[in-house]
Amino acid sequence: MKKRLLVVAALMAVGVMAVPASAEGEKIGIAMPTQSLERWNRDGSYLKEQFEAAGYEAELVYSDNEVDQQVNDIQNLISDGVNMLVISAIDGEALNTVMDEAAEAGIPVIAYDRLIMHDAVSYYVSFDNYTVGTLQGQFVVDTLDLDNAGDATYNIEFTAGDPADNNAGYFFNGAFDVLKPYIDAGTLVVVSGQTDFDTVATAQWDTQTALERMQNILASYYADGTQLDVALCSNDSTALGVTQAIESDYAGSNSVLITGQDGDEANLANIVDGKQTMTVYKAVANEAVVTLDLAEAILNGDTVDESLIEASAWDFDCAYDTESYETSEGNKCPSFLLVPTVVTANNLQEALVDPGYYTMDDDGYLHPTA
Numbered sequence: 001m002k003k004r005l006l007v008v009a010a011l012m013a014v015g016v017m018a019v020p021a022s023a024e025g026e027k028i029g030i031a032m033p034t035q036s037l038e039r040w041n042r043d044g045s046y047l048k049e050q051f052e053a054a055g056y057e058a059e060l061v062y063s064d065n066e067v068d069q070q071v072n073d074i075q076n077l078i079s080d081g082v083n084m085l086v087i088s089a090i091d092g093e094a095l096n097t098v099m100d101e102a103a104e105a106g107i108p109v110i111a112y113d114r115l116i117m118h119d120a121v122s123y124y125v126s127f128d129n130y131t132v133g134t135l136q137g138q139f140v141v142d143t144l145d146l147d148n149a150g151d152a153t154y155n156i157e158f159t160a161g162d163p164a165d166n167n168a169g170y171f172f173n174g175a176f177d178v179l180k181p182y183i184d185a186g187t188l189v190v191v192s193g194q195t196d197f198d199t200v201a202t203a204q205w206d207t208q209t210a211l212e213r214m215q216n217i218l219a220s221y222y223a224d225g226t227q228l229d230v231a232l233c234s235n236d237s238t239a240l241g242v243t244q245a246i247e248s249d250y251a252g253s254n255s256v257l258i259t260g261q262d263g264d265e266a267n268l269a270n271i272v273d274g275k276q277t278m279t280v281y282k283a284v285a286n287e288a289v290v291t292l293d294l295a296e297a298i299l300n301g302d303t304v305d306e307s308l309i310e311a312s313a314w315d316f317d318c319a320y321d322t323e324s325y326e327t328s329e330g331n332k333c334p335s336f337l338l339v340p341t342v343v344t345a346n347n348l349q350e351a352l353v354d355p356g357y358y359t360m361d362d363d364g365y366l367h368p369t370a
């Protein structure tokens with residue numbers, strides 16, 4: 001990705017490559033949910049950089065996790081005359097009015113990372129969200145060698161994401177589907193009994209909310225020294241809170257297997273320190289590359305299907321999927337889905353540093369490059 005940007009910049013500098021005629025004067029409105037959750041800062045800057053390097057004007061807004069503000073921000077992008085909207089919704093069900101307005105103005109919409117439940121969405125770009133969950137679940141199965149557990153039992157608690165985010169259910173279901181057979185067999189025991197998505201969900205993916213819920217669980221079910229073996233957390237912002245709760249309030253002395261997602265800086269530090277066990281990394285730089293190429297194809301009036309992938313110079317995997325996601329009942333949303341990877345203390349260098357996503361200090365801690 002970096003190489004591509006450098007080549008574009010170098011060619012433009014020597015005047016070999018003019019701004020593509022189709023990009024001239026075209027404006028892209030980019031609406032991200034919040035800067036308080038780390039990844040969206042990376043998404044926002046990669047997207048803006050990518051579109052600007054390709055010659056587009058790009059307007060980037062963050063809406064502080066406030067639904068009304070996001071509606072307002074998107075309305076402003078529409079009045080500013082954007083030719084395309086790239087939106088990651090705070091609440092996928094709450095953008096109906098503004099999506100109607102985008103449709104009336106003839107502005108194509110790409111749902112970025114999180115699906116919007118409205119048929120004005122032309123395409124969806126994301127990672128395979130169900131797979132994110134299955135990777136977390138399978139990591140637990142493999143690490144505890146549950147298939148050969150014999151009579152051994154392990155205690156587990158679940159922490160899921162924001163119910164307003166369409167992704168959250170996919171992550172949870174992916175993990176739960178892998179782990180359910182072991183729960184049914186009694187190898188995994190959910191001591192709190194909390195296995196229902198709405199019960200384990202975390203509004204706004206908030207770290208403090210996840211922390212407080214885990215403190216309550218520890219006080220209610222583990223205060224007598226009952227051992228907690230696994231804290232299955234859907235992402236890093238929730239894993240951070242759960243890890244803090246375990247550090248401060250857990251009576252046991254074993255180290256708890258904690259999952260996450262994103263590769264947030266504090267969580268990678270926890271992985272280096274042995275406090276979090278894994279995270280599922282999603283290369284958002286590549287998600288931005290797909291979004292740019294898709295937006296260009298839409299604006300040029302090109303056919304958009306798997307030929308976009310075949311014609312691309314992408315050096316990463318991406319699937320064209322017309323079945324998995326619907327914007328309304330029966331209305332499938334054509335999707336470009338990238339592939340997530342498992343990151344542990346053992347592959348930080350190859351998975352994150354070598355591809356250029358993070359730098360590593362001498363002490364082993366990582367810092368995102370964007």
Ligand code: BGC
Binds near residue numbers: 161
């Ligand atoms: C994203 C995750 C992220 C979560 C909270 C989800 O929609 O797919 O990567 O952890 O939002 O920001």
